[in-house]
Amino acid sequence: MSGAAQGTRQRRPRLHPLVGTARNHIKASLELLGDQPDPAAPAPLLLVACSGGPDSLALAAVAAYFARPLRDGTQRWRVGAVVVDHGLQPNSADVARQAADQLAGLGLDPVLVRQVQVGQPGLGPEAAARTARYAALDQAAEELSATAVLLGHTLDDQAEQVLLGLGRGSGTRSLAGMPERRGRYLRPFLGLRRQDTEELCALAGLEPWHDPTNRDPKFLRSRVRTEVLPFLEEQLGPGVAEALWRTARILRADADYLEELAGREYLRLRSETASGLELDRHALAELPAAMKHRVIACAAAELGGENPSYERLLAAEALLQRKGSAGPVQLAGKVSVYRKVRGGPVAQDERGYGNLVFRATGPQASDTTP
Structure with a gap:
């Protein structure tokens, strides 16, 4: 075999920089779980919470890499997914089925579709949907003994969360935004932009669903996304979303420290x-x-x-x-x-x-x- 032919055979496809960055984000997030899996034990299960949108679909595509066997044949993780059908759109069942098909095509296993009933007294539509969604995810994680559930929130979601907190006049904890880890839930993509997840989907040949409620002005978060943030970028210059994300990271460290001190003081002052x-x-x-x-x-x-x-x-x-x-x-x-x-x-x-x-x-x- 000629040297040229041998070089051609050994050449590997070049990894796209964005895919490498996204993998590093997931790797860093998994390290928050503590000790890495024992190679001699059965591979623990990660579940990706997927709506079929670009953020969660991109997360699933990148997370699938961590289910690949290592050179010695062992497996670090198993990666599955849960698609929650809120039933709020006329074609929601079709959207959930299409998302599940794409997830299975990525090699995720198991892939569950869970239908939920949205509507609790005293809760708005967004809060009711969130409550139903997390209940379904909790139940699936318990049934499958999943080690963690991965959520597809991005830097843009975090910026919107901080702005919503500012609008309510909230304190440090609220302005700290969403944590990268809360219990079994991980948010690996908080450092990536929404446009990054759309590009990741395109690189993987995936067709994400775009939720029309994300641009519906009757929802406050949608107005922040489509009107407030673009206006701030136009008036203050680019980088507003990144600045809000940095603010959340700084305030989270402050809030964690202050709450630790407050917990000590509370134990000192309280009595029954x-x-x-x-x-x-x-x-x-x-x-x-x-x-x-x-x-x-x-x-x-x-x-x-x-x-x-x-x-x-x-x-x-x-x-x-x-x-x-x-x-x-x-x-x-x-x-x-x-x-x-x-x-x-x-x-x-x-x-x-x-x-x-x-x-x-x-x-x-x-x-x-x-």
Whole structure:
């Protein structure tokens, strides 16, 4: 065999730089799971949550690489997918079936299609769809004993999330955007642009579905995507989305650190008494405002409440001033907080007067006002 022929046989197709970058993003994300799989054990399963859109379809195409056997014949990971059919479009079943066919063509196994019912009292359409989707993904992950579920959110999604938080006047945690990992869920593509995922689909010969609701102006996120971000790019110059993404990364590190400190302070200040869950008034009053609010939020969370709004946190903090009403202040998630006073129906010791008391909301909460 001539040298030229031998060189031709050994030459490998050149890897597209974007594909290499996307693989590195997934590899870095998988490292967040901790110890890498034991080569001697059965390969753990990764599930890609796929809608058939460009982001999740591109994620599936790149993730399929990690299911390839190594040179020694072992397999690092198995990669499957879950297609959630929300039933919100007339042709949703066809879209889900087409997505499943393309995923199977990529070599993913298993590929599940799950139909869900969207519509919960008290939730908007987007929140209801998200709740139903994650319930289906959780169930599939449990059934298949999946190690992780990969989500296709991109840098653009993160930028939109930060803008939505700014519009609501949210705090550090909300402005930190979506985490790269939360429990079993991983978001490997938070560093890639939406146009990158469209190019990845084209490189893989895939035909993504474009959800019409993503451009429907009746949805707030759609208006941010199609109107607000383009306007900011036009007025401020290119790079706004990347700047918002960097902001989220910086604020996430800050939020993680502050919440760790707040958790320690909360354990130091809290006690359980006949009145309820109490926070010592003197120690709480000495904390900086940022820490004080987080400690109050910790107490609400322990009782099953939601993260209180800034206005509710200020109202709870005002109880420490021992002026005006002793409460209760109602916090989201059916939790009330009041200031402990003399003459209440619950026996109190002298040291507890003025403490903040938290209770799951019930008829007795209103009986504690002086």
